[in-house]
Amino acid sequence: MYRYDQYDHQIVKERVAQFRDQVRRRIADELTEEEFLPLRLQNGLYMQRHAYMLRIAVPYGLLASKQMRMFAHIARAYDRGYGHFTTRQNIQFNWIELEKTPDILEHLASVEMHAIQTSGNDVRNTTADEFCGVAPDELVDPRPYAELVRQWSTFHPEFAYLPRKFKIAFNAAAEDRAATAMHDIGITVVKNEQGELGFRVMVGGGLGRTPILGSVIREFLPWQHLLTYIEAVLRVYNQYGRRDNKYKARIKILVKAIGPEEFASKVEAEWADLADGPGTLTADEVARISTYFAPPSYAVLANEDALLQQQRSEHKGFDNWMKRNVKPHKVPGYAAVVLSLKKPGVPPGDATAEQMDFVADLADRYSFGELRVTHEQNLVLADVRQADLFTVWQEAKSHQLATPNIGLLTDIICCPGGDFCSLANAKSLPIAAAITERFENIDFQHDIGEIELNMSGCINACGHHHIGNIGILGVDKDGSEWYQISLGGAQGNESAIGKIIGPSFSAQQVPEVIGRLLQTYVTNRVDGERFIDTVRRVGVEPFKTHVYATPINIQQNAGEDAYA
Known part of the structure; x- marks a missing residue:
C-alpha cells in the first residue's frame, strides 16, 4: 500500500500545527465560529447534535493493520470506545472534544493518515472497488491511479473552494462495485480496440435532494491524460457551477441544466489548453506509484475445494458464511473475506475498539497486514488462504464479525441519522434495528436472497437510499418523524434511482411495510429471480397495492412465518 514520502510527511505535519493554532484561537475567541467553520471542515471536523464529529480519510478504502490499531486507540482515548465506518470508505468518531482534535491528528500523522478534505467544498476522499488488486474480473489494479488523484487533489489551490463538495470513484472490474454512476466523476478503466489502456469518464452523478445518475462524456481517455482531464472538468464546474444556492451547486445540476453534450464540449475546450502540459502522467511516474501496490508474496497453492466442501457439510454456519461473506480471488488457493459490521443489535458500520484491534490482528496473521473498508460499511x-477460512470464520464469529448476511436484507446501509447528525430529519438507527430484529433469521434471509436495503435520515442521502433496492428516507412531517419508501434503486452496472411508492409511514409501521414488500416479491418471483429483478419485471404497482391495501397493524410481527 502507499507509503508517505517526505513531502506527504511535511505537508501533514504542517497542517496539524496549523490547525492546532486555529483551535487555540477559536477556544480563546480570537476566531468566531463563522471564521472557524471552513477551517475545521477542511480538517474533517463537524459539529453534530451532541459533540464534534471527526471524519478520517481512508483513501480508496485501504488500511494497514497499524492504522486500524490507531483507530482503536482513538476510539478508546478520545471517543466512547467505537467508530463508525461510512459509505465513503472513511471512519467517523462522534464524541470528540475540540481541544483534543489536534492531538488526534498528530496521532494519525504518525501512521500516515489524516482528515484533510473529508469535508468542505473541495475534492473529497477518492473511493474505489474494495476488491481492487484481487478481483478476478478486474482489468488492472486502479489503486495507483486513485493514489495519483489523491496526491494531485490534496491542497490543490484552484479547487479548495468549489461551489460544493466533489467526489471521485474508480472502477476497473467487469462489475462496477464502486457505484461510479452516483459520483461527481466516475472513472472506469477500459481498453480500446488497439488494446491501449484508458478511462471511460462519467460526470454529474449524485444523490441528495436531486438524485441523478452520471453521464458518460468521454468513452476513452488515454491514461496519460487522467489528471489534466479531471482538471478540465473541475475548471468548468468551478466557472459555471452555481454559488447562489447550495442546494443547486453540485456539478450534477450544472450538467443537467446545460446537458451532457454541452458540458463535454466545454470540458474538451478547456482540456485543449491542458493536454500534454505539466500534469500529463508519464510511464515512469505510474510505474513508481504502482510499486506501492505490488502484489504480496503469494504462495503457490492449490484450491482447497475438497477441504472446504467437507467443512461446509459439517458446519451449517460455516456454509452460510461461505455463501455470503467469502468472495473469489484471482490467485489460486486464496479468497477475499468480508467481515460483517451488521450484527443484529449493533448500528450498521459501527466497530468497537476491541473489534478494531482484533481485525488488525487478523490482517497480520491471515492477510499480509492489510484490510479494506467497503462503501457498504x-x-x-483481501488475501486469505482458503485453508485458513474455517479458522478465520471461527475467530471472526467469536468477535461478532461473522454474520453471514453480506448482500442480504440485514446488510443494511445506514447513516447515523437523528441520533447524531444535526442535519437529519429523523432517526435511522432504531429503524434499521427494528427491521433487523424482525427479519433476523438467517435461513429466511438466504431464502429471500439478495436485497439491498439502504436508509438515510435526511435528504442528503448519506445512506444512499436512492440506490437501494428498497430505500428508506426519514422525513419531517409537522415536527414528527416519518419514513418514505422507494423501490427499484440499484448500484453497479445497472444503476437506477428508486421510485417513491406513496405516502410516508410512522416508525412503528416500517418493519411491517418491509414485510409486505417481501410478501409481494415472494408471490411474484420466478425461480432464481432476485428482488430487484422482480421489481423491474412487474413494476412498482403490485408492491404499492399490497402495502396500502389495508391499514398496517403495527403490532403484527409474523416475521419469516408469513413467507412460507
Whole structure:
C-alpha cells in the first residue's frame, strides 16, 4: 500500500500545527465560529447534535493493520470506545472534544493518515472497488491511479473552494462495485480496440435532494491524460457551477441544466489548453506509484475445494458464511473475506475498539497486514488462504464479525441519522434495528436472497437510499418523524434511482411495510429471480397495492412465518 514520502510527511505535519493554532484561537475567541467553520471542515471536523464529529480519510478504502490499531486507540482515548465506518470508505468518531482534535491528528500523522478534505467544498476522499488488486474480473489494479488523484487533489489551490463538495470513484472490474454512476466523476478503466489502456469518464452523478445518475462524456481517455482531464472538468464546474444556492451547486445540476453534450464540449475546450502540459502522467511516474501496490508474496497453492466442501457439510454456519461473506480471488488457493459490521443489535458500520484491534490482528496473521473498508460499511480481508477460512470464520464469529448476511436484507446501509447528525430529519438507527430484529433469521434471509436495503435520515442521502433496492428516507412531517419508501434503486452496472411508492409511514409501521414488500416479491418471483429483478419485471404497482391495501397493524410481527 502507499507509503508517505517526505513531502506527504511535511505537508501533514504542517497542517496539524496549523490547525492546532486555529483551535487555540477559536477556544480563546480570537476566531468566531463563522471564521472557524471552513477551517475545521477542511480538517474533517463537524459539529453534530451532541459533540464534534471527526471524519478520517481512508483513501480508496485501504488500511494497514497499524492504522486500524490507531483507530482503536482513538476510539478508546478520545471517543466512547467505537467508530463508525461510512459509505465513503472513511471512519467517523462522534464524541470528540475540540481541544483534543489536534492531538488526534498528530496521532494519525504518525501512521500516515489524516482528515484533510473529508469535508468542505473541495475534492473529497477518492473511493474505489474494495476488491481492487484481487478481483478476478478486474482489468488492472486502479489503486495507483486513485493514489495519483489523491496526491494531485490534496491542497490543490484552484479547487479548495468549489461551489460544493466533489467526489471521485474508480472502477476497473467487469462489475462496477464502486457505484461510479452516483459520483461527481466516475472513472472506469477500459481498453480500446488497439488494446491501449484508458478511462471511460462519467460526470454529474449524485444523490441528495436531486438524485441523478452520471453521464458518460468521454468513452476513452488515454491514461496519460487522467489528471489534466479531471482538471478540465473541475475548471468548468468551478466557472459555471452555481454559488447562489447550495442546494443547486453540485456539478450534477450544472450538467443537467446545460446537458451532457454541452458540458463535454466545454470540458474538451478547456482540456485543449491542458493536454500534454505539466500534469500529463508519464510511464515512469505510474510505474513508481504502482510499486506501492505490488502484489504480496503469494504462495503457490492449490484450491482447497475438497477441504472446504467437507467443512461446509459439517458446519451449517460455516456454509452460510461461505455463501455470503467469502468472495473469489484471482490467485489460486486464496479468497477475499468480508467481515460483517451488521450484527443484529449493533448500528450498521459501527466497530468497537476491541473489534478494531482484533481485525488488525487478523490482517497480520491471515492477510499480509492489510484490510479494506467497503462503501457498504463492512470490512474486507483481501488475501486469505482458503485453508485458513474455517479458522478465520471461527475467530471472526467469536468477535461478532461473522454474520453471514453480506448482500442480504440485514446488510443494511445506514447513516447515523437523528441520533447524531444535526442535519437529519429523523432517526435511522432504531429503524434499521427494528427491521433487523424482525427479519433476523438467517435461513429466511438466504431464502429471500439478495436485497439491498439502504436508509438515510435526511435528504442528503448519506445512506444512499436512492440506490437501494428498497430505500428508506426519514422525513419531517409537522415536527414528527416519518419514513418514505422507494423501490427499484440499484448500484453497479445497472444503476437506477428508486421510485417513491406513496405516502410516508410512522416508525412503528416500517418493519411491517418491509414485510409486505417481501410478501409481494415472494408471490411474484420466478425461480432464481432476485428482488430487484422482480421489481423491474412487474413494476412498482403490485408492491404499492399490497402495502396500502389495508391499514398496517403495527403490532403484527409474523416475521419469516408469513413467507412460507
